[in-house]
Amino acid sequence: MEAPLLDIKGLTVSIPFRDGERAAVSNVDLSVRRGEVVGLVGESGSGKSLSMLAVMGLLPRHVSVSGSIRFDGIELCGAPERRMRALRGRRIAMVFQDPMTALNPVKTIGAQIAEMIRLHNPRLSGAEVRERALGLLEAVAIPAPERRFDQYPHEFSGGMRQRVVIAIAIANDPDLLIADEPTTALDVTIQAQIMEIFARLREERGIAVVLITHDLGLVAGLADRMNVLYAGRIAERGPVGPVFAAPRHPYTAGLLAAVPSIDDVADRLYAIPGAPPALQNRPPGCAFAPRCGFSVPLCHASEPALARFGEGVVACHRAAELSLSTLSAKEA
Ligand SMILES: Nc1ncnc2c1ncn2[C@@H]1O[C@H](COP(=O)(O)OP(=O)(O)O)[C@@H](O)[C@H]1O
Numbered sequence: 241m242e243a244p245l246l247d248i249k250g251l252t253v254s255i256p257f258r259d260g261e262r263a264a265v266s267n268v269d270l271s272v273r274r275g276e277v278v279g280l281v282g283e284s285g286s287g288k289s290l291s292m293l294a295v296m297g298l299l300p301r302h303v304s305v306s307g308s309i310r311f312d313g314i315e316l317c318g319a320p321e322r323r324m325r326a327l328r329g330r331r332i333a334m335v336f337q338d339p340m341t342a343l344n345p346v347k348t349i350g351a352q353i354a355e356m357i358r359l360h361n362p363r364l365s366g367a368e369v370r371e372r373a374l375g376l377l378e379a380v381a382i383p384a385p386e387r388r389f390d391q392y393p394h395e396f397s398g399g400m401r402q403r404v405v406i407a408i409a410i411a412n413d414p415d416l417l418i419a420d421e422p423t424t425a426l427d428v429t430i431q432a433q434i435m436e437i438f439a440r441l442r443e444e445r446g447i448a449v450v451l452i453t454h455d456l457g458l459v460a461g462l463a464d465r466m467n468v469l470y471a472g473r474i475a476e477r478g479p480v481g482p483v484f485a486a487p488r489h490p491y492t493a494g495l496l497a498a499v500p501s502i503d504d505v506a507d508r509l510y511a512i513p514g515a516p517p518a519l520q521n522r523p524p525g526c527a528f529a530p531r532c533g534f535s536v537p538l539c540h541a542s543e544p545a546l547a548r549f550g551e552g553v554v555a556c557h558r559a560a561e562l563s564l565s566t567l568s569a570k571e572a
């Protein structure tokens with residue numbers, strides 16, 4: 241089988257505290273194949289952004305990173321900034337939640353896309369750059385690109401701005417696009433349109449996508465495989481279909497139960513009780529134990545290792561005996 245495009249092994253990201261370092265991301269394995277869409281899900285604070293900022297080499301200096309991050313065979317963990325700069329924007333790109341902060345308010349969007357194209361292709365003529373920029377606006381489904389080219393960010397709606405940000409991210413045909421909560425700031429119909437753009441980029445340009453989100457509905461519609469992160473560790477990973485049909489980890493089942501369905505009325509919408517532990521307060525044993533309706537004494541004493549189940553992996557002491565559905569998570 242072909243080697244994965246992105247192959248993360250044992251990734252640990254530690255943050256210094258007064259009394260020593262704490263691992264915000266612990267021993268995470270995650271891989272992405274060429275042209276694949278991989279979901280990275282979990283509540284706020286689970287370590288999604290830190291993991292992917294580590295891939296981009298964009299973490300602040302005081303944060304330490306260990307493990308291995310191989311991108312197309314190239315080791316990125318501990319790589320010199322020169323190597324990262326050659327990859328960032330050219331082969332790996334990242335899109336963030338807020339499209340406004342990613343755009344320069346005093347430059348036309350055409351100029352901003354052109355700048356990105358020129359950065360990696362200094363020899364292209366002005367006409368070639370413009371043509372390519374217009375093609376990118378089309379790729380992200382911006383209507384009337386010729387007219388839009390000379391407009392400023394404030395003349396665009398939030399959803400249109402996010403499309404521009406994506407156009408800039410894919411300006412140099414990256415192999416991998418990391419989208420960190422790309423639609424959290426947008427309303428539901430716009431969210432769906434942005435998701436369609438990712439699907440198109442994969443289909444037409446073969447771009448692999450890591451989709452970071454706390455919204456499992458988005459993952460269901462777009463991703464091939466998903467990774468569930470809890471308190472900095474992989475709780476469960478597997479192909480989207482089987483994980484949705486039969487989650488093995490109580491946390492996954494809880495997240496799935498929180499996805500609104502047609503017969504859910506708003507006031508009954510399920511929420512996993514409690515909140516994820518703060519970095520300084522992670523409990524011994526299974527980090528989910530204080531919130532888990534299935535915990536037994538072993539869970540509080542020892543940390544469950546990731547074990548293979550079917551096509552996926554799960555870190556839960558009781559994964560083999562529990563038969564979870566989203567309903568049982570609600571009832572637990
Ligand atoms: N620069 C930082 N300094 C201290 N703590 C941080 C920093 N960045 C993230 N953290 C902590 O690390 C944990 C994981 O953060 P993050 O990766 O941003 O989570 P997510 O993206 O899943 O919401 C959180 O507990 C967060 O508070």
Ligand code: SF4
Nearest residue numbers: 526529532539556557
């Ligand atoms: S190990 Fe125990 S506490 Fe953790 S998810 Fe499994 S059953 Fe729940």
Ligand SMILES: [Mg+2]
Nearest residue numbers: 288289290420
């Ligand atoms: Mg985040």
